[in-house]
Amino acid sequence: MNARTATRPRAAATPEPEESASQRGKLTDLAYEQIEEAIVTLQLAPGSSVSELQLSEMTGIGRTPIREAIQRLAREHLIMVLPQRGLLIAPIDVGRQLRLLETRREVERLICRCAARRATPEQREHFKRLAKEFEQSSRSGDDVAFVRADREFNELCLVAARNEFAEGAMRLMHGLSRRFWYLHYKEAADLPTMSKLHAAVASAIARGEVDGAGAALDALLDNIEAFTRATVLGDYR
Known part of the structure; x- marks a missing residue:
């Protein structure tokens, strides 16, 4: 690329x-x-x-x-x-990234579930559009388009969730997570898979599926944690 x-x-x-x-x-x-x-x-x-x-x-x-x-x-x-x-x-520290993921999983699950429950009709349409953008980036392999869509998705989740405490915690983690992914995705991660996992979360929120949004988020973070650990171990299979 x-x-x-x-x-x-x-x-x-x-x-x-x-x-x-x-x-x-x-x-x-x-x-x-x-x-x-x-x-x-x-x-x-x-x-x-x-x-x-x-x-x-x-x-x-x-x-x-x-x-x-x-x-x-x-x-x-x-x-x-x-x-x-x-x-x-800031330098990249893999051990710190794993600790961040522990925290991110709990906070972001709450945010995604709240967004699925509380999003306005206009926000649900926005989530639908983002799901399509993620699907498009999965086909095109456009990593920069993915990064931009991911940032927009993160911001929309925070607004739709309407929980200022979770928002404050999550803002401390988004940039570090996306940078680590961008650094290693060509070796350890699969852009089409990552895009599809993001699309699944966005689609579940758009449909108002609270449990589905939480489950889709867990699947996404399972993938992220797997390639983070692969980075530590040097095993990208």
Whole structure:
């Protein structure tokens, strides 16, 4: 598969003194999305150093929104802020990934079940569309399209579940999980299988099947845990 750039088109930099609070908030969200995707898709390599200026130039966004995006990414353990040393893209630690999966399984099962129970009709239609996007990425082998659909799916689950406590916990895990998968999927994971497993969760939520959503999520995480352990053991069969 050919390498593809994942960063969205740069936003035009706005002179910071003229930015309203609303504009800055939108720019912070855009900066976060672009940097998070660059980290997840390994454009910013694990363990590499980066500066605020480099991130500003990469995204075309001013320093204040970049700074706020960095704070958010630091809370999610994707960037490490080192006093007097700058910024470090967090290294990948397989043991930590397995501990994350233990927590993620319980929290994400709750979120998926709540989403299946509480989603609005409009949100259920959105889940249906995402299920189709996952099926499409399974056929096309488009890993970047999958990563973007996965991020949209995760956000929709959090909104539809309407549980701010579970949402807060889950936000700390999404980026790390997707980056680990992206790093290893060509060796240990199967994109078509992963896409179909995501489609099954999205479809169950769309249909309002509470138990079905939980079971589909367990099947998805069983697959993720299997390839994570395969990474530890070096056994990709």
